Amino acid sequence: MNPIPRSTAAPVTVTLTGAGGQIGYALLFRIASGQLLGPDVPIRLRMLEIPGGLAAAEGTALELQDSAFPLLHSVEVTDDVTRAFDGTNVALLVGARPRGPGMERGDLLEANGQIFGPQGAAINAGAADDVRVVVVGNPANTNALIASAHAPDVPAERFTALTRLDQNRAVGLLAARLEVPVGSISDLTIWGNHSATQYPDVFHARSGATPIVDLVDERWLSDEFIPRVAKRGAEIIAVRGGSSVASAANATIDHVFDWVNGTGESWTSAAIVSDGSYGVPAGLISSFPVRSVDGAWQIVQGLEINAFSRARIDASVAELIEEQSAVRALGLLPS
Numbered sequence: 001m002n003p004i005p006r007s008t009a010a011p012v013t014v015t016l017t018g019a020g021g022q023i024g025y026a027l028l029f030r031i032a033s034g035q036l037l038g039p040d041v042p043i044r045l046r047m048l049e050i051p052g053g054l055a056a057a058e059g060t061a062l063e064l065q066d067s068a069f070p071l072l073h074s075v076e077v078t079d080d081v082t083r084a085f086d087g088t089n090v091a092l093l094v095g096a097r098p099r100g101p102g103m104e105r106g107d108l109l110e111a112n113g114q115i116f117g118p119q120g121a122a123i124n125a126g127a128a129d130d131v132r133v134v135v136v137g138n139p140a141n142t143n144a145l146i147a148s149a150h151a152p153d154v155p156a157e158r159f160t161a162l163t164r165l166d167q168n169r170a171v172g173l174l175a176a177r178l179e180v181p182v183g184s185i186s187d188l189t190i191w192g193n194h195s196a197t198q199y200p201d202v203f204h205a206r207s208g209a210t211p212i213v214d215l216v217d218e219r220w221l222s223d224e225f226i227p228r229v230a231k232r233g234a235e236i237i238a239v240r241g242g243s244s245v246a247s248a249a250n251a252t253i254d255h256v257f258d259w260v261n262g263t264g265e266s267w268t269s270a271a272i273v274s275d276g277s278y279g280v281p282a283g284l285i286s287s288f289p290v291r292s293v294d295g296a297w298q299i300v301q302g303l304e305i306n307a308f309s310r311a312r313i314d315a316s317v318a319e320l321i322e323e324q325s326a327v328r329a330l331g332l333l334p335s
């Protein structure tokens with residue numbers, strides 16, 4: 001696929017949904033400063049909101065103007081989904097309801113799922129040929145599945161869901177436990193769903209040259225690390241009184257930056273359409289170990305999956321299959 005154009009004469013169109021919301025506010029200034037795509041890529045911003053969110057988005061647009069970002073070519077706020085995605089190169093689908101205390105992300109399926117069909121259809125109708133989509137709004141994997149299903153002309157691998165926040169959380173927790181710099185930890189993987197069933201896998205991860213499994217014991221992994229990463233979203237809600245915002249925006253920036261600019265040899269995690277790798281049924285949008293090469297995600301192949309990992313990957317994939325059946329029963333997938 002073509003790389004994102006680098007010419008200063010050709011701005012890249014970035015569409016953000018939920019632009020008047022919390023993550024939107026944490027994202028927009030970083031997008032406009034060049035952190036999303038790179039320091040030499042001018043940006044044409046489209047901010048999509050529902051009517052009730054337009055004033056907040058308009059106010060943020062004023063602040064963007066007041067920031068005089070040299071890379072910010074133009075800003076448009078709209079509640080018209082067709083206009084929002086017309087010619088878009090990068091679509092950040094954030095707009096959706098967040099969960100509150102005591103809810104699982106899957107409880108949002110019905111309320112939020114309805115948002116993503118029309119947005120997928122608008123992307124199908126009007127986005128640029130090289131469009132890349134990341135879904136942040138929860139439940140992110142299944143919302144991405146819904147959007148992709150409504151965009152039959154867009155290759156399914158362009159629809160992704162965010163699990164980079166889970167990856168970053170896992171790296172942050174490991175670094176704190178091992179008292180090593182976060183930058184020393186590599187090749188950790190989040191598998192499956194962005195939910196409490198996700199599986200943060202350290203069996204191929206290293207701190208510097210040392211395998212992580214030589215530094216931690218299995219009981220800590222299964223009783224503390226894995227549930228803590230998987231339930232970190234709920235922990236933040238309980239402590240902060242609302243769901244993660246700045247760390248979610250940060251992970252969205254990381255996901256798109258790596259997708260566009262490449263990862264090199266080390267890998268990261270993203271929920272992308274399965275090609276059947278690692279026994280994940282083809283067509284599901286599930287988190288894998290991935291590298292970005294020439295602007296496209298590739299699943300890292302050939303990793304040995306032990307019985308401990310297999311059971312956990314299978315449990316999360318089973319939940320994705322259930323979510324797929326649930327949205328099909330709700331009529332949210334085209335027949």
Ligand SMILES: NC(=O)C1=CN([C@@H]2O[C@H](COP(=O)(O)OP(=O)(O)OC[C@H]3O[C@@H](n4cnc5c(N)ncnc54)[C@H](O)[C@@H]3O)[C@@H](O)[C@H]2O)C=CC1
Binds near residue numbers: 020049135138166
């Ligand atoms: N995948 C991940 O790692 C994470 C996902 N999230 C999810 O991100 C979503 C947004 O979170 P926040 O920004 O904190 O919520 P928020 O409530 O502050 O903002 C959401 C915004 O989306 C807008 N919106 C709703 N429907 C829309 C539509 N059809 N088109 C355009 N805009 C629409 C709302 O008006 C609101 O301004 C939630 O679903 C949350 O659960 C949050 C953290 C991490």
Ligand SMILES: O=C([O-])CC(=O)C(=O)O
Binds near residue numbers: 236
């Ligand atoms: O937990 C939530 O509801 C928000 C989210 O997805 C996260 O923080 O990972």
